[in-house]
Amino acid sequence: MTAPVPSPQPDRAPTDWKGAAMQKRIAARYSAERRFRTLGLTAIVMSAGFLAYLLISMLHDGLAGFTRTEIAMRIDFPTAPIVLDPASLRSANADAALASVNWQSLTDQAAQENLGKDSIWLAPSAWVAVRDAVKHDPSVLQKVATLNLPASAELDLAAKSDGSDEAEAAYARLDKTGLVHRAVNWSFLTASDGTDPTQVGIWGAFKGSLLTMTVTLLLSFPIGVLAALYLEEYAPRNRWTDMIEVSINNLAAVPSIIFGLLGLAVFLNTLHLPRSAALVGGLTLALMTMPVIVIAGRNAIKAVPPSIRDAALGIGASPVQVVFHHVLPLALPGIMTGTIIGMARALGETAPLLMIGMRAFIASPPGGITDPATVLPVQIFLWSDEVSKGFVEKTSAAIIVLLAFLLGMNSIAIYLRNKFERRW
Amino acid sequence: MNAVSIFTLILGLGLIAWLSARAKAMRLASASSEAGPAAHRRPLLHSLPGFHGWYAALWVVAPAMLFMAVWANVMPALVTDRVLHDPAAATLPLDPMSRGAILSEARNVAQGGAQVAFDPRANALVEPYRAAQRLYSLGGAIVALMLAFAGGAYAFTRVRPDFRARNKVERVVMGALLTASLIAIITTVGIVASLLWESLRFFSFVNPFDFLFGTKWSPQSAALGYGSDNAFGAVPLFWGTIFIGAIIAMVVAIPLGLMSAVYLTQYAKPRARAWLKPILEVLAGVPTVVYGYFAALTIAPNMRDFAVMLGIPNASSESALAAGLVMGVMIIPFVSSMADDSIASVPQAMRDGSLAMGATTSETIRQVLVPAALPGVVGGVLLAVSRAIGETMIVVMAAGLAANLTLNPFASVTTVTTQIVQLLTGDQEFDSPKTLAAFALGLVLFVVTLLLNIVALRVVKRYREAYE
Numbered sequence: 108m109t110a111p112v113p114s115p116q117p118d119r120a121p122t123d124w125k126g127a128a129m130q131k132r133i134a135a136r137y138s139a140e141r142r143f144r145t146l147g148l149t150a151i152v153m154s155a156g157f158l159a160y161l162l163i164s165m166l167h168d169g170l171a172g173f174t175r176t177e178i179a180m181r182i183d184f185p186t187a188p189i190v191l192d193p194a195s196l197r198s199a200n201a202d203a204a205l206a207s208v209n210w211q212s213l214t215d216q217a218a219q220e221n222l223g224k225d226s227i228w229l230a231p232s233a234w235v236a237v238r239d240a241v242k243h244d245p246s247v248l249q250k251v252a253t254l255n256l257p258a259s260a261e262l263d264l265a266a267k268s269d270g271s272d273e274a275e276a277a278y279a280r281l282d283k284t285g286l287v288h289r290a291v292n293w294s295f296l297t298a299s300d301g302t303d304p305t306q307v308g309i310w311g312a313f314k315g316s317l318l319t320m321t322v323t324l325l326l327s328f329p330i331g332v333l334a335a336l337y338l339e340e341y342a343p344r345n346r347w348t349d350m351i352e353v354s355i356n357n358l359a360a361v362p363s364i365i366f367g368l369l370g371l372a373v374f375l376n377t378l379h380l381p382r383s384a385a386l387v388g389g390l391t392l393a394l395m396t397m398p399v400i401v402i403a404g405r406n407a408i409k410a411v412p413p414s415i416r417d418a419a420l421g422i423g424a425s426p427v428q429v430v431f432h433h434v435l436p437l438a439l440p441g442i443m444t445g446t447i448i449g450m451a452r453a454l455g456e457t458a459p460l461l462m463i464g465m466r467a468f469i470a471s472p473p474g475g476i477t478d479p480a481t482v483l484p485v486q487i488f489l490w491s492d493e494v495s496k497g498f499v500e501k502t503s504a505a506i507i508v509l510l511a512f513l514l515g516m517n518s519i520a521i522y523l524r525n526k527f528e529r530r531w
Numbered sequence: 532m533n534a535v536s537i538f539t540l541i542l543g544l545g546l547i548a549w550l551s552a553r554a555k556a557m558r559l560a561s562a563s564s565e566a567g568p569a570a571h572r573r574p575l576l577h578s579l580p581g582f583h584g585w586y587a588a589l590w591v592v593a594p595a596m597l598f599m600a601v602w603a604n605v606m607p608a609l610v611t612d613r614v615l616h617d618p619a620a621a622t623l624p625l626d627p628m629s630r631g632a633i634l635s636e637a638r639n640v641a642q643g644g645a646q647v648a649f650d651p652r653a654n655a656l657v658e659p660y661r662a663a664q665r666l667y668s669l670g671g672a673i674v675a676l677m678l679a680f681a682g683g684a685y686a687f688t689r690v691r692p693d694f695r696a697r698n699k700v701e702r703v704v705m706g707a708l709l710t711a712s713l714i715a716i717i718t719t720v721g722i723v724a725s726l727l728w729e730s731l732r733f734f735s736f737v738n739p740f741d742f743l744f745g746t747k748w749s750p751q752s753a754a755l756g757y758g759s760d761n762a763f764g765a766v767p768l769f770w771g772t773i774f775i776g777a778i779i780a781m782v783v784a785i786p787l788g789l790m791s792a793v794y795l796t797q798y799a800k801p802r803a804r805a806w807l808k809p810i811l812e813v814l815a816g817v818p819t820v821v822y823g824y825f826a827a828l829t830i831a832p833n834m835r836d837f838a839v840m841l842g843i844p845n846a847s848s849e850s851a852l853a854a855g856l857v858m859g860v861m862i863i864p865f866v867s868s869m870a871d872d873s874i875a876s877v878p879q880a881m882r883d884g885s886l887a888m889g890a891t892t893s894e895t896i897r898q899v900l901v902p903a904a905l906p907g908v909v910g911g912v913l914l915a916v917s918r919a920i921g922e923t924m925i926v927v928m929a930a931g932l933a934a935n936l937t938l939n940p941f942a943s944v945t946t947v948t949t950q951i952v953q954l955l956t957g958d959q960e961f962d963s964p965k966t967l968a969a970f971a972l973g974l975v976l977f978v979v980t981l982l983l984n985i986v987a988l989r990v991v992k993r994y995r996e997a998y999e
């Protein structure tokens with residue numbers, strides 16, 4: 108405190124702030140300031156621009172995936188060489204009756220009659236649409252019906268001006284006859300995986316995702332909440348609880364593929380659970396999601412003020428009653444927010460599920476949690492590997508569905524946070 | 532009777548026990564209060580009626596469920612044993628392999644997995660199998676229900692005013708809480724044990740030294756029988772991982788993330804910040820498979836064209852640059868939010884002091900805030916690196932499979948995670964060094980990410996202590 112204050116040097120003139128040199132220096136500093144600020148803005152704009160680029164390119168490619176090109180086809184059922192009694196289609200063994208008909212040759216013949224040599228532009232799976240139309244309305248069997256059948260992937264691309272020259276020429280030719288038109292591809296939302304891009308859909312993968320997420324939620328939510336309650340409310344400070352805390356924090360940072368290796372080694376090779384099943388996928392993702400829920404849960408529980416606990420204890424509640432009657436209900440919105448965010452992450456997760464064999468080709472939706480299944484992100488991965496060009500728009504369309512779901516889940520989380528979050 | 536119906540039956544019994552024990556406790560309670568405060572001969576109820584209900588329900592459900600779980604594991608062995616004592620089993624071959632095959636075929640038919648067995652000997656065993664299965668599952672169900680009734684009766688007789696039901700129930704609740712938190716330890720132990728165990732098996736085929744320091748990676752040739760010597764040198768993989776995850780991705784993520792954080796905390800108006808920050812966070816929420824698809828389909832071809840335009844030789848459409856760039860974008864929000872936190876925790880006095888001395892905002896940021904926040908930023912970058920090297924889908928879809936040791940960002944390199952996926956998908960022969968190598972790679976990845984995390988948290992923690 109008593110250090111001698113250095114006296115100003117007598118020979119030094121006061122700084123001339125108005126002088127040209129100083130003005131120049133200040134101008135330089137201000138322009139550096141502006142440059143720096145612009146740099147910061149550029150960084151943000153670049154990041155946001157990348158996001159926009161990604162979303163726009165997905166939308167651009169993907170929206171076409173929700174439509175398909177159809178060819179109107181007159182099929183003369185009464186003269187067609189099929190023996191099928193409409194009455195049998197209303198009876199219990201309709202599926203057996205349907206299976207007895209060679210729909211493929213029927214469709215091929217009709218295509219020959221309608222389109223001549225352009226019949227190659229009908230989708231190879233068009234007969235499925237004929238069969239489904241008959242199944243839906245058996246009365247068409249008695250008349251000459253006009254059905255809208257899906258066109259092949261090449262013609263579909265040509266309709267979207269992205270096909271080969273040959274296909275584009277065929278499309279122009281067919282367009283003149285008025286037989287082709289674009290329609291919403293509802294089967295994209297109701298069908299499962301297939302080999303022909305015109306017939307694939309996401310329902311199978313979506314159902315697999317739902318089953319997997321159900322298993323994940325049922326396991327990770329109760330375990331995560333109970334663990335968070337224990338660690339935050341009851342755990343004594345000792346080596347064991349330190350170990351639990353360290354392992355939870357580490358698990359949250361372990362790469363997801365390691366959980367896949369764990370699932371492979373433990374659930375498949377040691378416990379012999381069914382391969383590719385939603386059960387195993389759900390178990391693996393539950394181990395991954397649980398730490399996220401525990402960490403979010405602890406923060407939410409920590410935010411409940413101690414006065415609430417003291418008041419409850421003061422009127423005679425037991426420690427368990429304090430937690431389950433007062434702390435948990437007050438912390439629940441925060442826990443829910445964390446859970447939804449954790450589930451959204453699990454929904455988009457691909458790598459661990461590849462490890463446990465959920466990348467198999469599965470053409471029908473899973474019936475239960477032990478059936479072979481695939482999930483939406485894995486389906487995207489599988490389609491992205493397909494050579495056929497028709498899969499590009501399907502992949503992007505599936506990505507749009509996935510992103511829409513994630514957006515929905517995150518919006519719910521934000522809504523919950525804003526509506527129920529209390530500042531004490 | 533199948534497991535699901537017994538399960539629901541026991542739960543139903545539990546509900547009945549809950550209701551009746553609670554009703555009994557309530558009657559006791561009303562009887563004791565009718566007696567009036569003057570007559571203290573009948574003691575008041577120690578626990579609320581609900582706790583008596585839970586106590587009874589637990590006694591009904593827990594022992595029966597425990598028995599069912601044990602029985603489900605024991606029953607197959609008992610069934611097989613009984614089938615083997617059947618006269619139809621007398622003709623079975625003694626060799627355990629073929630005997631096991633016939634038995635499992637018969638089991639499959641008996642459980643409805645197949646219509647008919649190929650082996651006639653198995654077909655002969657189907658009926659005894661069904662009979663044994665019916666017998667034991669019925670027996671198990673009866674014992675489980677008896678246990679449920681016995682437990683319920685025992686608990687019901689204990690409903691008395693002075694019975695401490697609450698303490699008993701709460702002890703069970705505490706046990707459940709403790710068990711739930713132990714799952715985290717079990718998972719960690721499971722990860723370490725499974726990785727270590729399979730890696731040890733791998734290292735019985737391949738010298739760990741060759742694995743960690745070898746420079747030739749060609750597991751396919753090892754699988755084809757050219758010998759596993761020198762086919763599992765993982766250095767090109769490690770280099771590819773570092774090149775993509777720690778170099779290219781960070782070159783993108785650190786400047787963009789840091790500058791975004793600086794702009795958001797120091798320049799942006801609160802309204803703009805409220806909009807921009809969530810937009811940045813969306814980048815972290817996009818699934819990695821979407822990034823991978825985007826990198827492979829949109830970025831990678833552009834990169835190759837760009838490289839061809841520059842005249843760079845052996846430009847690949849699976850370049851390290853495409854994967855690294857997209858990964859860097861994915862990491863931006865991590866770097867940005869860590870930098871945000873650490874800049875925000877620099878004491879306001881330091882910032883005010885610098886501004887009061889006449890420094891401009893940018894000078895304050897560059898010469899005061901960022902140096903003060905540096906440990907936090909470094910910690911965030913380390914966390915981001917650990918995140919990037921463990922990232923799988925982007926590199927699986929956009930990076931190549933060729934194990935090259937190259938500095939050329941336009942060439943194809945492969946990473947640890949890509950190879951794990953590559954080794955474990957496709958034809959599975961679990962005991963080959965090829966599949967076991969995936970676990971050894973997983974172990975390396977686990978250890979490295981763990982170390983990075985520990986170091987990062989240390990750095991951040993030490994720095995926080997300095998200012999508080």
